[in-house]
Amino acid sequence: MDVGDRHDAVAILRRVSYYRLSGYWYPFRKQAATGRHDDFYPGTRLRDVVSLYDFDARLRAATFTALAPIELAIRALLGHELGKVDPCAHLDPGKLGITAQSGAGYRCWLDRYKSGLHQSREDFVKHHHERYGGRLPVWAAVELLDWGALTYLYGFAPRGVQDEVSAACGLSAPQLTSWLKALNVVRNTCAHHGRLFNRVHTITSKRPKPGEHPDLDAATTKWNRTFGQLTLIQFLLDRLQVGRKILLPTVLKGFPSVDIVPITHLGATSDWQSTSKLWCV
Structure with a gap:
């Protein structure tokens, strides 16, 4: 070298x-x-190696930022729909779906939730503790959940609730479940400064049937590569009408010019900007 x-x-x-x-x-x-x-x-x-390293840092920062409004939107949607079932549906497995009523998964989730509630210093938690004994309604409780805990709560929700939330994303409930799990890995990679640009992702995201979303069909990529995961983010930003869809394309345009390691290592084609309207922003 x-x-x-x-x-x-x-x-x-x-x-x-x-x-x-x-x-x-x-x-x-x-x-x-x-x-x-x-x-x-x-x-x-x-210097080319360092250029890739610096690009990856920018990509992680942009990806983490792009995921934030998606997470907040899912929180709001899930809290709203579960609140229709019962204000404290998250505390009663009998008000949730069948997954919450079998196995130890829900109990583990609830223990983590209670631990987070006890450690929280948020003003709204203090308010509810003083006025209502700390029993947060679900639309407030979701504000304490990280992406992983939110994904679990979505999985515990009744199917009708899942369908309402996933419909807002343009997906079915099983599809959204798989996307939330896949993007949680992406988010954690960004949060812990992992290498993102040429990562091979092991969690499979279920995609709609061809023809349901032409803009998603048109995205040319290997879905287990990072560009495929970023395309999922672009899709959710579009369907939920949140965030800035220009953020990720702007960073990708800055991929360093390195002949030995072209942008295909990201999982993107050389004409990635023109393959789908999700990226033509």
Whole structure:
């Protein structure tokens, strides 16, 4: 690898650990049938590796930001629909769906919820504790849930509630369940500074039948790659009418010009901007 100026290279490794940066030069290593060689492709430069590292940091930040309004919208929708069933439906498995009434999953979720409620310093929690004994209605309780806990509560909800929430997203209940699980992994990757741009995602997202959403059909990608996951985010931003759909396309336009590692490592085609109106913003 051409490391350029030695002083600059040392400064980079003081800023970013060797082990962390090695994940970004992995695709620069020669490919063989048995895996990657230790030797790099000719023309590999440290500055290109750093460009990918810096791009990935921007992509994580933008993705985390793009997911926030989706999370808030799902919270609001789920709290509203469960509130129609009962103001405290989340505390009574008998008011929830069959999944909450079998196995230990709901009990574990409830224990985590109560622990979070006890530790919360939110003003609205203090207000409800002083006035109502801390028994939060579900439309307030959802504000304490992270993405994972929200996904579980959605899974525990009665099917009618699930259908109302998923319909607002343009999806069926099983589809939205799978999307929430998949995007929770994406969110956690961003929150914990994991490598995102060339990640292979293992949780499968169920997609609508061809023809239901032409803009989703038109997105050319491998759905287990990051561009596929970002397309799910673009779709939800569009259907829920929240957030800024320009955020992710703007970051992707800044993918560094590196011949050895093109944007296809993201799972996108070279003409990704013109494949679907989800990306033509």
